[in-house]
Amino acid sequence: MKTIFLSALILISTCALSQENERLDEKIDQITYDWDLEADKLSSYEGLQQLCTDEAYRTKILTLLDEIHHYDSVLYDVLLKLSKTSDDKEIKKTIKDIKKFEEDYDSQSFIAFMSDECKAMRDIETHADETANEVGYNSYDGQVYLLETELFKYVKHVTARVDKIRLHVHHLSKHYN
Numbered sequence: 001m002k003t004i005f006l007s008a009l010i011l012i013s014t015c016a017l018s019q020e021n022e023r024l025d026e027k028i029d030q031i032t033y034d035w036d037l038e039a040d041k042l043s044s045y046e047g048l049q050q051l052c053t054d055e056a057y058r059t060k061i062l063t064l065l066d067e068i069h070h071y072d073s074v075l076y077d078v079l080l081k082l083s084k085t086s087d088d089k090e091i092k093k094t095i096k097d098i099k100k101f102e103e104d105y106d107s108q109s110f111i112a113f114m115s116d117e118c119k120a121m122r123d124i125e126t127h128a129d130e131t132a133n134e135v136g137y138n139s140y141d142g143q144v145y146l147l148e149t150e151l152f153k154y155v156k157h158v159t160a161r162v163d164k165i166r167l168h169v170h171h172l173s174k175h176y177n
Contacts, residue, residue: 052118094168
């Protein structure tokens with residue numbers, strides 16, 4: 001009788017975990033798709049200007065980033081549970097990638113980076129008349145280009161991490177659903 005009860009409990013837990021993963025898979029797909037769309041915009045000087053000057057847009061981006069971190073945490077918890085009963089290397093890789101993402105690109109790091117970028121953008125715009133006739137890196141266009149390059153690299157790194165986690169989720173969902 002105990003064996004039947006334990007088997008039933010394991011089956012129910014596995015089914016519940018599988019359903020949770022499916023919903024999690026869909027949600028991660030949606031928020032990473034939303035991030036990819038915004039990342040294209042954020043990678044440009046115009047996107048930075050909007051982030052720096054439009055509170056509603058800034059709130060939208062920060063909310064999206066918070067949502068990504070929330071679902072990464074949920075996924076992390078699910079994978080920790082799975083790792084206790086599975087030696088699947090993909091689970092371990094995903095846990096490692098989530099930890100790396102949370103360490104390097106948490107919300108505070110993102111805010112600090114974007115705050116510095118906004119400060120640099122405001123400085124460029126403040127001195128636009130003075131640098132309009134300059135040449136090379138000192139010119140308005142040169143400064144915008146340098147800032148945009150730095151911005152692009154940062155957003156690209158965030159996007160690569162988000163997309164990598166999404167790929168892990170797809171791989172794992174094939175095995176556990």
